[in-house]
Amino acid sequence: MEQMDLGENAYEFESRRSVLLIIGVNGVGKTTSVGKLAGQMKDDGKKVIVAAADTFRAAAIEQLTEWARRANVDIIAQQEGSDPAAVVYDAVAAAKSRQADILICDTAGRLHNKKNLMEELKKINRIIDKEYPEAYRETLVVLDGTTGQNALVQAKQFMEVADITGIILTKLDGTAKGGIAVAIQSELGIPVKYIGVGEKIDDLQKFNAKEFVNALFHVEEKEEA
Numbered sequence: 001m002e003q004m005d006l007g008e009n010a011y012e013f014e015s016r017r018s019v020l021l022i023i024g025v026n027g028v029g030k031t032t033s034v035g036k037l038a039g040q041m042k043d044d045g046k047k048v049i050v051a052a053a054d055t056f057r058a059a060a061i062e063q064l065t066e067w068a069r070r071a072n073v074d075i076i077a078q079q080e081g082s083d084p085a086a087v088v089y090d091a092v093a094a095a096k097s098r099q100a101d102i103l104i105c106d107t108a109g110r111l112h113n114k115k116n117l118m119e120e121l122k123k124i125n126r127i128i129d130k131e132y133p134e135a136y137r138e139t140l141v142v143l144d145g146t147t148g149q150n151a152l153v154q155a156k157q158f159m160e161v162a163d164i165t166g167i168i169l170t171k172l173d174g175t176a177k178g179g180i181a182v183a184i185q186s187e188l189g190i191p192v193k194y195i196g197v198g199e200k201i202d203d204l205q206k207f208n209a210k211e212f213v214n215a216l217f218h219v220e221e222k223e224e225a
């Protein structure tokens with residue numbers, strides 16, 4: 001429980017003008033998590049913009065458009081096949097001119113090969129650093145809680161190209177307890193900041209070390225007197 005504790009500034013981005021970059025391999029729940037985060041922050045009274053920087057498939061842009069509609073936030077998108085870094089460039093310009101509090105960028109989980117994907121993430125990072133240096137940066141890698149050891153390997157690979165500040169561990173609504181998060185925290189020092197517990201907009205929770213550890217060991221939470 002102590003090891004999984006988040007410390008004080010884990011959600012600093014909520015009170016800053018910030019850019020959230022959401023990365024991870026295909027199918028882990030990136031786009032869904034972008035939608036959920038946008039919904040939460042909008043509900044908190046923030047001005048939120050989402051950027052459709054997964055331009056690899058038309059369906060990805062449509063999917064994020066639908067999430068933006070549900071969350072009632074603006075979306076910046078271009079056509080399928082366009083340069084993801086150009087989408088981010090546009091989105092940063094929009095965030096500045098519309099004075100958005102939070103810009104959340106969805107990214108592709110798969111390109112023609114892994115090297116392309118990693119190069120693209122570097123390029124997106126350079127654009128944000130250059131065009132929006134005043135923004136607070138948060139880079140969250142999304143990992144599927146049902147994939148075990150594989151998730152650790154993925155986190156390591158993304159660490160090589162991005163300054164990862166946290167993890168969103170998804171699909172913990174099934175039987176998976178996400179025990180791999182403990183290994184990731186101890187080996188890589190990256191904290192889990194959110195857990196995904198379903199497919200709907202409200203199914204994203206801030207990480208709670210006590211609940212997480214109790215669930216791992218099947219400890220029933222007792223009502224505090």
Ligand SMILES: Nc1nc2c(ncn2[C@@H]2O[C@H](COP(=O)(O)OP(=O)(O)OP(=O)(O)O)[C@@H](O)[C@H]2O)c(=O)[nH]1
Nearest residue numbers: 026027028029030031032109170171196197198199
């Ligand atoms: N049960 C459950 N399903 C989830 C959760 N998060 C995402 N999913 C589902 O996982 C599937 C993939 O989610 P996406 O958000 O499209 O994943 P992605 O990482 O954007 O995928 P690509 O864009 O293909 O790389 C969808 O069917 C989601 O509804 C979760 O916390 N729990």
Ligand SMILES: [Mg+2]
Nearest residue numbers: 030031054060
């Ligand atoms: Mg996606």
